[in-house]
Amino acid sequence: MxxxxxxxxxxxxxxxxxxxxxxxxxxxxxxxxxxxxxxxxxxxxxxxxxxxxxxxxxxxxxxxxxxxxxxxxxxxxxxxxxxxxxxxxxxxxxxxxxxxxxxxxxxxxxxxxxxxxxxxxxxxxxxxxxxxxxxxxxxxxxxxxxxxxxxxxxxxxxxxxxxxxxxxxxxxxxxxxxxxxxxxxxxxxxxxxxxxxxxxxxxxxxxxxxxxxxxxxxxxxxxxxxxxLGGLDTAAIADFVSEHAGISASAARQPASILRDRTGGNPFYLREMWTDVQRHGGVESLRDGRSVPASIADTIAVRLAGVGPEVLEIVQLAAVLGDSFDIATLVTASEVGGTRSVEAVDSAVSAGLLEAVDDPPARYGFVHSLTRQVVLDRLPAARLQPLHAQAAHALDRGPETSPDLYPRLAHHYLCAHPLGYREQAYRYACLAARQAAHSLAFEDAAGWFERAAALPETAADEVADSLFGAAQNYLRASEFARARDIYDRLTEMPDPLTRLRAAMGFEDTNWRPGPIDARAAELLATAIADCGLPEDDVRHVRATASLARALAFAGQHDRAESLGSRAMAMARRTDDRATVMHTLRTGLWHDLLPGGVDRQLDRVRELTALAREAVDHESLAEAAHFGALASYLAGRPVELEGYIRQERAAAASGRQPFMDYTATCMMQSRAFRRGEFDEAERLADAALQIGEFDAESTDGPHSVQLFMIRRETGRLDAVRPLVTGQEQFAGRWLPGLLALYTELGLTDGMRRTLRTLLARDVESYVADARFPIELAFLADAAADLADAEAMDTLLPFLTAYAGGNIATGQFVAVFGSADRYLARFAEAGGDHGAADRLFASALAMDRRMGSAVHIAETLARHAVVLHRRGDDPARAARLAAEARSHAEPIRQLRVLRWLDAISVGATPDGLTGRELDVLRLLAAGLSNREIGAQLFISANTAANHVRSILLKTGATNRTQAARYATDHDLV
The missing domain is CATH 3.40.50.300 (P-loop containing nucleotide triphosphate hydrolases)
Structure with missing residues (x-):
């Protein structure tokens, strides 16, 4: 074409x-x-x-x-x-x-x-x-x-x-x-x-x-x-002076230097200054400092003072109309008549204040926005407000007003409202807000509604309607904190139904994320009681469901489940689909442990079907989020992948930042589980950028994501010289500090921090979204220290995840099978049989989930346990070799260091851990090339290891080496 x-x-x-x-x-x-x-x-x-x-x-x-x-x-x-x-x-x-x-x-x-x-x-x-x-x-x-x-x-x-x-x-x-x-x-x-x-x-x-x-x-x-762009240099200004003054380049250098000092090389300042220079005698006038104003604003002000009062009035009106304006609107708004208005515009053009922007000229604009700004800055309110009123009258055509003019009319009437235009200001601000929302400009819509609500002498119902409009649009824009503040204000309105609606709105913003406290539940409980609505009223049903979610969010899970189930039953009796969807959405928060997975997934499936029918992307995303979490906790990888796809599709359609954030966290956790650490870090950074709508809720998760990656890849070594184990606790997240001490082996710091954390009421922290992270970090430390008292305290909470996986609600961190932690507790307590069974269960779960990171960790943890017992070295060696085969390709240094520690001196002939791995594969009949493929090394490297093995063991060939492995119980 x-x-x-x-x-x-x-x-x-x-x-x-x-x-x-x-x-x-x-x-x-x-x-x-x-x-x-x-x-x-x-x-x-x-x-x-x-x-x-x-x-x-x-x-x-x-x-x-x-x-x-x-x-x-x-x-x-x-x-x-x-x-x-x-x-x-x-x-x-x-x-x-x-x-x-x-x-x-x-x-x-x-x-x-x-x-x-x-x-x-x-x-x-x-x-x-x-x-x-x-x-x-x-x-x-x-x-x-x-x-x-x-x-x-x-x-x-x-x-x-x-x-x-x-x-x-x-x-x-x-x-x-x-x-x-x-x-x-x-x-x-x-x-x-x-x-x-x-x-x-x-x-x-x-x-x-x-x-x-x-x-x-x-x-x-x-x-x-x-x-x-910085300022023009002296050479460029000299070029300008040479052209405009008609002098040689060499003659232009000195005035150019002066102009560079006085304008900073700013092209607009240069142009304005040059206009002033020409009026005062040309280049020679630059030697007289008095002829050049100290500021460009003064330059423009002098020019304004020279145009006469009638021209100045037209320029002021033009400034109120905008950077550009059509002459017809100016004439209509002007009080001096059409001919004189046009003549005044021509005079302003001659003075270098205005310029035509089309041909033939029907629209004009200021030569630069700074010129207009100077005009507006010099207008007192007593003069500015009537000009806005004139502009509004010129644009307002009543019922025939084009929607395109609503924002301009709202702006002018809002500025003129002290002169008696409150009603018009409110009307057009609301119209502008609805038009912006219709055009999907949610932030603009919220701003207009807020300005409408702020008008003095506005009726309480109008204030409430406008503030609800603002909050709803901030919510759609994922500006949760701003929406929450507005709903909080609305809970103080005199009308009880308004307070109920506001309390529901506050709760709806509070989990996206928000502070973990009981305020939302308190507001809802009070508002429901004040309204006294019958139980079959859908408003009562929805408010009850919201209260149940607020209670779950505040940690009162038993009460939340009871109340939420009652709300769901009432919703089904109303046969109102929107109410049923609301109770299903709020009901997803009631039980976030493996024991409630089947009930969760039933609700997720029902909500997904209703949301697809209603084309409700937000509900689809929420269903996918909880479906993915339940699937991961229960160890159902196929369902997990399906919900991840659903979440990504819903986020792409919904275009809400928080939906993008949760979808990105899901992808980040998947990359982490697979050992794709570079991709996991990239996605963690992407999630942080998306999630900047609430710093309190995103900075912490991002830190946890990076800690998890750096822990596995051995990058915590960089902070080892900076950490003593005696750090002050004030201002620090103690579970994270405990995890750092654990990885660095600072046992004194571990004991001190673990003791401080367990001195609190652990039960009261279960509702915190970070509790699964804290539980995993606490369990690792307690097992490393073999602290029986700590393990007894943590065991009931850890047992709630038995047979499942551990993860946070938004997939900020995933820890694989809970049975691995339970196995370590059993081993520390001397129950070796239970430990072996739990390690086997954990490994089966990690394999089912396809998590290379957790497979390697479970194998290595079990190998370390068997090595310490010393009663089955062959099995310990086999597990260690398999763990290494998973950890080496992904460079999981945390696991490799555990394996190196138990491989040193594993045979009387000083074979290294790597040589043991090669020997076992050699004994199984693999060639050098096949050994290299198994261990992700080259065939030449495998051959070098074989030569070293023959030398250390005294074997003369591969057959004798294989016999050596059998004799020493290495296979």
Missing amino acids: EWPAIPLPRRFQVARRSRLVGRRHELAELEGIWSRVEDGDGQVVLLGGEPGAGKTRLAVEVAGALHDHGVPVLIAAAGKDAGVPYQPVVELLDHLFEHAPCCATERGEVCPLLAGAPYDLGRISGRAARHHAPEVTRTSGDARRDLFDALAMLLRRLAEEQPLAVVLDDLQWATQPTVALLKHVAGSTVDSRLLLMATFRTTAPDRSPELSEHLADLHRLDGVHRLD
Whole structure:
């Protein structure tokens, strides 16, 4: 398909009129980046710098140069003031659909590119309809994901025939949903001939923590480049002065040096300063410091003071309208009449304050956003509020108002509400919120609802409705802490039904994760009692189910199961599917031990069926999470893999960060179990980045994940010189410190920490999501120390997992079979027969789960036990050899060190542990090549080991060596 040229928007064409000064290095780097795009390797360029650094000018230069060479370029800018959701993306699409040929033309039609899209882009771009977009039939069931996928698909298809460039200016003003969409497109087009460039400010107050987080996420993708623009150097400024003053390069050096000192090389400051210099006599005036204002703001202020009061009023109104505005709206909002308003705009253009952004001029904009900011900063509230009211009146068309104007009207009325516009401000803020939610911009929606609720003299029911809207949208955006805070406020409202709804909302955010306490249960119990609803009322049933989950989360499992079962029975009597689903979801928290697996899986299967029927991705993800946990605890690997697939699919469709987090933790634990330690660490880091919505709940799990990996790979040695065993306990997670002491063999520290931990009421900690981790760490330490009292205390809790596996609720850590720990307890207590049986049971479980890490550990632990007993050295040697065969390929140094310790001196002839392994395989009749394959070494290395064995044992050939192995009970 041959694409016709799509013109650059007028405002960006205007920006190219002046010659670009400097930036040779940046342009050279961008040329190299474009070469990769042409080779089919998608690239992302993040162009940062302070205000006025020339980011837009450089981006426009690149866009214009590509456009001149026939490359399709889509370019738009985010606006500082409130706009429609995904505003710059809408601007891009509008421009594309407006100028691309429709299906009636012979070439370049857009219609085929929209075919099969999972989302009708006409819902966000009114100009898409001219291309007769086909009906959407293939969707994921999640509109936000479908929108993101549809845009990515369109851009990929555009780039199939020839490279494509997309430029987003002023990313610092884009809303969170817009940046999320950008991240999705970047991640989905890495193998397309697409250049995605975005400019953003790097200085406060425009640089936000949210933007920094999103940029960090983008940096993890391949093909992402960060270019930060500094000031122009003196040579570049001299070039500018030479051109504009008409003097030689050598004559321009001195004034260029002065301008460099006074502007810092900032291109916008330079331009403004130069305008001022020209008004005061040209280059010579630079020698007179009085002719150059001390700050650029003063420069702009002086220019504003020189335009006259009527022109100034129009410029102030224009600043309230936005970075750009259409002349018709300005005239309508103005109080001086159409002709005088237009004349004032012309005067502002002549003064270098405004410029036309289309031709013929119908829209105008400020020459730079800093100019507009200076105008707004100098406006007192008494003047600013009436201007917002004028702007709102000009845009408000009552029932015929376009939804695209809701955000702008909400912004203006909110700013003007002290003048008597509270009702309009509330109405349009709620309309803007609903439009944002409809467009899947959940964070924007929550913000509008919060602003509506904050309006003074708003009725209590309106405040409550708005706050519920804000909390629900923060929940959909996985901003759990913010949602929780709003629900907490709502629990203090006077209406009991409002308090009940708020208490349920608070509980629903509290487990995603949240603090482990009884507050959610207390709020729900009080709210249910205050409402006095009949038992068959679905609100009462759902609240009761929520209370049951809150009790389970607070550790009251028996009461939670009883109350949850009662709620489930009541829900089934109502025959309301949504209520049944709610009670099933909350019921999944009641029993997280192997004994409750069958009941858990029954609930999971029922919830999965109902969720699929309702296309409820969140319920599908939750069912998959608990189904996977139950399957792992019970040792059912086939079901576990099925639920992992379900979780990943639900997370991909649901597009909620917490769902992505749990799915990633599942994948991380699977990689760990398989001994894929590099992949496990990569996924742990990915989970941390996804899970930054709650630092208290993600930093700890990430630390545990890294500890588990480094423990197995021997990387804890790096901290050995830093740890004494006498560390202070304050501010430390003691189970983790105990595990570190255990691995480093610091017995004094182990005893001190174990004693401190067991002095508490262990039963009270069972509800903590980290308890399975603590139990495994405590059990290891107690067994290593052969501490009978500690083992007696821990045995009942460990026995609850007998016959199953140990794991945390979100798969942050997995420990394999609990019977391995029970075997160590039995051995320490002198019951060797029970220990052997439990080790065999543990090994069978670990093999069934296909967990290389845990198979090696169980074999090695048993081998160590048998070696210490000394009554069956042949069996100990066989187990050790098999353990080594699992541990060596994955470089599980923790296990290999245990094996090395029991292999030294294992034979009277000083055979090493490795030589014993080779000897056993040699005795079994394997060739050097086969031995190498078994032990993951080369055939030459195996041959070297055989020669050493013959030398040490005095055997003259392989047959005699095999007889030696038999005689010494090594096989």
